[in-house]
Amino acid sequence: GMTIAAEVIPAAHYVGGDFFFVGDGANGTTVMAVGDVVGKGLSAVRRSAFTRTALASVAPFSDDPCQLLGWVNVALVERIGESSEFVTAACMTYEPRSRLLRLAAAGHHPALRLASGAELTAERTGVALGLAREVNCSASAHRLMDGDGVLLYTDGLTEARGERTRYGIDRLSALLRERAQLAPQDTLEMLKRDLRKFAGERLTDDVCLLVLRA
Structure with a gap:
């Protein structure tokens, strides 16, 4: 089996474009994604919604996440142009x-x-969606x-500002190691508490978190 928890934590003073997706994929898989739209306000929200909808429409047709991202990219570029x-x-x-x-x-x-708390990397990271006709990525495979x-997250977490420093990957990795046995929803709550303690009301970018446990 598996357990999944996901949430978007909004920024303090504006609407952003972070999103997550969880849905049924091909060949008995579950598809999970997080995304971060560059920019703020209504255009970011619209692009976020379009990207998520495009992913939902292609998810049942492949168990290769790179192919899914490629299809979403085609939909974005065809609708909006390279941007x-x-x-x-x-x-x-x-x-x-x-x-x-x-x-x-x-x-x-x-x-x-x-x-x-160690990084789990794709075989080859492609270019961001909507920038070019081809994403040119390659997926990695891991047996859990x-x-x-696994934690997927957007950079609003690691780039959150405290009084003197940014939250950073080291703090995040250490926290995951210390609390490695928590259930996904508890991991989310723990990360949210730590982020609030660190950044207070200074959260200037929204944050998306998705936790999968096998």
Whole structure:
């Protein structure tokens, strides 16, 4: 089996374009993704909604997350044209019986393993969605152990500002290692509490978190 929890934490003073998607994929897989639309306000919200809808429409047709991102990119470019208002995204497919996880990224940073806080990278990270006709990515494959898990997140988390520093990947990785046994929803709540403690009301970018545990 598997457990998934996901949430978008809004920025303090504006609407952003972060989103997540969870849906049924091909060949018994579940498709999961997080994305971050460059820019703010209504245009970012519209692009976010379009990207998520495009992903929902193609999800049932492939268990290759890189192919899914490629199809979404075609939809974006055909609708809006190649644009500087691009979308970074990470997409995973997971098949619970074999515990096979496949990970692809388009202009997006690596996922993190819950147990170690270590980066989980795609075979080749493609360009962000909407920038060019081809994403040119390649997915990596990972076999999850029982209880193993993965965090997808947007950069509003690691780039959140505290009084003197940014939140950063080191703090995030250490926190995941310390609390490696938490259930996905508890992991989300723990990260939200720590982010609020660190950034207070200074959250200037929205944050999307998605946690999968095998």
